[in-house]
Amino acid sequence: MELRAELLKSIWYAFTALDVEKSGKVSKSQLKVLSHNLYTVLRIPHDPVALEEHFRDDDDGPVSSQGYMPYLNKYILDKVEEGAFVKETFDELCWTLTAKKNYKPDRNGNSVVSHQDAFKLWCLFNFLSEDKYPLVMVPDEVEYLLKKICTAMNVELHSCELDECLSQEAPGQGGLTVWQFLDVVNSGRFLRGLEREAVSMAVEEVYQEIIEDGYLWKKGQLRRTWSERWFTLKPSALSYYMSEERKEKKGSIPLDKHCCVEVLPDRDGKRCMFCVKTSSRTYEMSASDTRQRQEWTLAIQTAIRLQAEGKKSLHKDLKQKRREQREQREQRKAAKEEETQRLKQLQEEKERKLQELELLKEAQRQAELLLQEEEERRRQQHEQMQRTLEVQLREAEQARASMQAEMVLKEAEAERQRKRIVELEEMQGRLQEALQQEVKARQDEEAVRYAQARLLAEEEEKLKQLMKLKEEQEEYIIKTQMEKQVLKQEMENKNKCLEEAQKQLEEVRVNRQRVDQDVMAAQRKLRQASTNVKHWNVQMNRLMHPIEPGDKRANASSGGFAGYQPLLSRRDSSLR
Numbered sequence: 001m002e003l004r005a006e007l008l009k010s011i012w013y014a015f016t017a018l019d020v021e022k023s024g025k026v027s028k029s030q031l032k033v034l035s036h037n038l039y040t041v042l043r044i045p046h047d048p049v050a051l052e053e054h055f056r057d058d059d060d061g062p063v064s065s066q067g068y069m070p071y072l073n074k075y076i077l078d079k080v081e082e083g084a085f086v087k088e089t090f091d092e093l094c095w096t097l098t099a100k101k102n103y104k105p106d107r108n109g110n111s112v113v114s115h116q117d118a119f120k121l122w123c124l125f126n127f128l129s130e131d132k133y134p135l136v137m138v139p140d141e142v143e144y145l146l147k148k149i150c151t152a153m154n155v156e157l158h159s160c161e162l163d164e165c166l167s168q169e170a171p172g173q174g175g176l177t178v179w180q181f182l183d184v185v186n187s188g189r190f191l192r193g194l195e196r197e198a199v200s201m202a203v204e205e206v207y208q209e210i211i212e213d214g215y216l217w218k219k220g221q222l223r224r225t226w227s228e229r230w231f232t233l234k235p236s237a238l239s240y241y242m243s244e245e246r247k248e249k250k251g252s253i254p255l256d257k258h259c260c261v262e263v264l265p266d267r268d269g270k271r272c273m274f275c276v277k278t279s280s281r282t283y284e285m286s287a288s289d290t291r292q293r294q295e296w297t298l299a300i301q302t303a304i305r306l307q308a309e310g311k312k313s314l315h316k317d318l319k320q321k322r323r324e325q326r327e328q329r330e331q332r333k334a335a336k337e338e339e340t341q342r343l344k345q346l347q348e349e350k351e352r353k354l355q356e357l358e359l360l361k362e363a364q365r366q367a368e369l370l371l372q373e374e375e376e377r378r379r380q381q382h383e384q385m386q387r388t389l390e391v392q393l394r395e396a397e398q399a400r401a402s403m404q405a406e407m408v409l410k411e412a413e414a415e416r417q418r419k420r421i422v423e424l425e426e427m428q429g430r431l432q433e434a435l436q437q438e439v440k441a442r443q444d445e446e447a448v449r450y451a452q453a454r455l456l457a458e459e460e461e462k463l464k465q466l467m468k469l470k471e472e473q474e475e476y477i478i479k480t481q482m483e484k485q486v487l488k489q490e491m492e493n494k495n496k497c498l499e500e501a502q503k504q505l506e507e508v509r510v511n512r513q514r515v516d517q518d519v520m521a522a523q524r525k526l527r528q529a530s531t532n533v534k535h536w537n538v539q540m541n542r543l544m545h546p547i548e549p550g551d552k553r554a555n556a557s558s559g560g561f562a563g564y565q566p567l568l569s570r571r572d573s574s575l576r
Contacts, residue, residue, distance in 0.1 A: 004077050006087075009126045009135060010094035011038070013178075015068065017098040031068060034097075038076055041093050043085045050075050086246040091126075095119045102179050111186045117200050118182055120207040125178045136175035145206070146185075152202035215244075216296065217270065217286040226270060226286070231296075233303055238276065253283055257308040261297045276300060385505060392512060393494065399519060400491060406526065407484060413533075414477050421470060428463070462543065469536065476529060483522060490515055 014034060018026040026034075039046050054071045103118060105111040113121065128141040137145075143157070150157040176184070208214040218229050218240060229240035229250060238253040253276055264273040270286040272293040277283075287293035439452060494511060 003080065003082050005131055006126070007042075007077060007080065007090070009129065010091055011072065012133060012135065013098040014094040017101045020101075026068070035071070035076065037093055038090075041085060041090045042076065042080050044076060044079045047075055088123075088244075088246070091123050092119065095122055103182065104179075105186060112196065112199055113182075113185055113203065114196065114200060117203045120203050121182060121185065122178055124207060125181055129178075130175070134177065136177055137181060138175040142176055142181065148206045149199075149202045152205045153198055214292070214296070215288075216240075219284040219286075221281070226268075233296075233299055236307055238300065238303070254278065255300070255304050255307050257304065259304050261300045261304075263293070263297065382502065382505060385509075386502075389512070396491075396494065396515065396519075400487065403487065403519075403522070407480070410480065410526075410529075414473070417473060424466070431459075480529075483525075487518070487522070490518060 015026060018030045018034065036046070038044075050071075054075075099115075099118070099122075105115070105118070124145060125137055126135070128145060129135045129137045147157050214231060215228055216231050217226050218231075219226050229242070230244045230246065231238060231240045232246070234255075237255055240250050240252070242248040242250060255276075256278075258279045260277050262275050262277065264275055264284065266273060272287040272290055273284060274287070274293055274297050275282050275284045285296075287296055435452070435456065439449070442449065442452070490511075494515060500507075
């Protein structure tokens with residue numbers, strides 16, 4: 001999968017280079033040529049039938065990258081074998097296609113890097129770029145690569161200038177494209193004052209370090225002679241070729257956890273020697289200088305460690321670690337920004353709450369002022385109500401006094417009524433005796449007797465009514481006494497309520513209304529009683545006419561009961 005991803009990056013540049021109109025599509029004839037060249041450099045057997053089948057002539061129109069990917073995956077990338085082709089030749093093919101269109105060095109020959117160095121920087125860019133399309137290299141990786149080049153030339157990289165340049169070149173795309181990166185290098189902003197050969201040597205050194213290729217002297221096993229070979233280091237093996245074109249592979253040193261690297265003393269006219277010991281053989285090699293020996297021994301030891309850990313490449317591992325560190329920094333930055341945003345929100349919330357608190361304090365002050373005004377208004381209302389209650393109380397006292405005087409009069413009237421009832425009872429006895437005498441005296445007169453009997457019956461009915469009126473009068477007297485007691489109790493309650501008027505104004509008002517209602521009810525009852533008494537006085541006066549002697553015929557015709565009316569009237573008046 002890693003080899004496929006690396007190959008796809010270079011193929012992507014070749015495909016976009018063929019997209020002249022920048023529409024995302026390439027003509028089929030160009031894709032056929034590109035596919036044929038890929039077959040050649042990747043050393044894959046050609047399949048013209050599949051090529052023609054996929055790009056049929058009756059299928060008109062250009063093909064997008066998405067339409068080309070199925071053929072690319074199935075007939076090319078799935079058949080690629082690692083080590084069966086020269087990766088640099090493949091990269092040179094893709095570079096040649098894309099550089100013609102996109103790479104624009106200085107026409108006057110003032111470019112800092114040569115065309116070959118630009119190709120190596122392009123390869124380094126593809127190795128260090130993110131696995132996202134369009135391909136860009138994040139600022140951290142740009143700084144890492146420029147620092148490596150500057151370190152190889154013993155030059156210090158100015159981070160401030162780099163940050164300023166990155167902010168100008170890639171304000172919103174998350175990094176630099178390869179063409180922007182090459183323009184930055186060719187501008188000389190970070191490599192000013194340096195010779196082109198020094199820059200070329202530094203680029204070559206960094207390229208060989210990261211791509212893990214380079215020349216070493218190797219001692220043969222049979223002839224025991226020294227030969228210069230082009231070595232390519234992978235975590236699984238250290239391969240060597242006749243030359244850097246890697247057309248003729250001479251052998252491979254398998255690397256596993258049982259291998260080790262040792263530094264050897266100089267001998268046989270060779271210096272900077274070291275050896276790689278495997279379980280079956282010891283390989284002796286010589287570097288050009290001490291620094292190169294140290295880099296190769298460290299790289300081989302790292303490859304052995306990575307092989308034991310199941311990893312593929314030192315620089316890929318370092319790249320992955322740098323990516324993880326960037327992600328962690330971005331996460332910390334995001335968390336910090338989130339925390340800053342949260343603190344800002346909290347600060348805004350605090351300021352808002354302080355403003356609300358100030359508003360609440362102001363509202364509280366306003367409320368206190370209103371409360372004071374309300375208290376003053378209530379105090380004035382209370383004083384006014386107290387004065388009103390005092391006036392009403394005085395009026396109630398006067399009404400109570402008048403009611404008491406009226407009750408005294410009523411009691412005197414009731415006493416007179418009782419005396420009159422007694423007189424009427426005595427008169428009734430005498431009337432009964434007179435009636436008996438009248439019955440005995442007029443037994444011969446049937447008509448008078450019948451009339452007398454009828455009058456007697458009526459008299460009895462009137463007596464019953466009088467008795468009933470007497471009972472009602474007594475009940476009314478008792479009720480009047482009870483109402484008097486109730487009035488006295490209510491006056492006491494009013495006195496108590498008057499003492500508590502400042503705390504229970506509403507109760508005083510309710511009690512006052514209830515007293516008013518009771519007084520009005522008592523007045524109505526008194527008026528009703530007065531009306532009843534007057535009514536019964538009228539009735540008694542009409543009934544009680546004195547019986548006078550007359551002639552028998554007149555008495556017989558008018559009925560003997562007419563003489564009893566004054567007596568009954570006086571009795572009824574006394575009852576009232």
